[in-house]
Amino acid sequence: MPAMPRQDPPQQPPPVQRLRVRYAKRGRLRFTSHRDFSRAFERAVFRARIPMAYSSGFNPHPRISYAGASPTGAASEAEYLELALAEVLVPAEVHRQLDESLPPGLDVLAVVESPGGSLSDLLQASRWRIEVDVPAADAERAVAAFLAADEVSVERMTKRGLRTFDARGAVTSLAVVAPDEAAADGTSTVVELVLRHGEPAVRADDILTGMTQLGGLTPGGPALLTRLDQGPYDEATGEVGDPFAS
CATH class of the missing domain: 3.30.70.580 (Pseudouridine synthase I, catalytic domain, N-terminal subdomain)
Structure with a gap:
């Protein structure tokens, strides 16, 4: 049959x-x-x-x-x-x-x-807060070294294996800011970051890796990474907008 x-x-x-x-x-x-x-x-x-x-x-x-x-x-x-x-x-x-x-x-x-x-x-960029257990002066030196570099090569394991890519080009702003009540323990140094989305996708932990490589950071514990905003990127102001307002 x-x-x-x-x-x-x-x-x-x-x-x-x-x-x-x-x-x-x-x-x-x-x-x-x-x-x-x-x-x-x-x-x-x-x-x-x-x-x-x-x-x-x-x-x-x-x-x-x-x-x-x-x-x-x-x-x-x-x-x-x-x-x-x-x-x-x-x-x-x-x-x-x-x-x-x-x-x-x-x-x-x-x-x-x-x-x-x-x-x-609409999700063109993200704004992040990085709370890291290092003195503020050390974080500021690492931020300055990162921003001064033309390229910052970092490695990360992906589904396709170990990849090396430039983390510097995705960063539009990076700065140490005053800690606030949102900090985990009130003593962490807080770094604020704005990242453009692209290929390869650069993450906040990649930026921390680059800062550690260039600035010799030795955190006392794991950093806390928090995405605060994600949305359209305003070229004029450098701000991340609300995708629900678009």
Whole structure:
């Protein structure tokens, strides 16, 4: 008997609404990998009974688009994703339902309707705070050495193996700032950084590596990296904007 031809999977209906979500990774949850977060978020969507649109194919999955995820170990106040929905919902109600369904430390900060276009294209730069256990004078010397260099080569292990790349070109501003109540212990030196996004993707820990190489920093413990903002980059002011305002 001849084999029956394989039937194509049913096509899912298109989404009727798209929502953009800003969320934070705080405390111990900063060690959550992107894969672990995506699993936790999908469980939260299921618990909250959000009517998701699904992809077509033999293994449909909820249509969630992640953009500009921070590296494992970094805290963040500016992580973004987009949901495609099968029903039109009130963004404020989705905000409440998702925040109640996620564990403390993975916190939903805002939910808005998508105006269309690519969310990833709006995430052009990030503003970071680096809290490092070194004297402020040492950090200032390392910052000055980094900014004075035409190129700063750093190495990092990636999925494709060990890569060497220039970290200097991605930095638009780097400075030691006065510590505030947000510092981990009140004694850390705080460095603020603005990074352009590009290829290869330069991370805040790469900048710290470059500062350590050039300035001979010897931190007393691991640095705390926190992404404060992520969004469009203003060439005139050097500031990182709000992607939800675009």
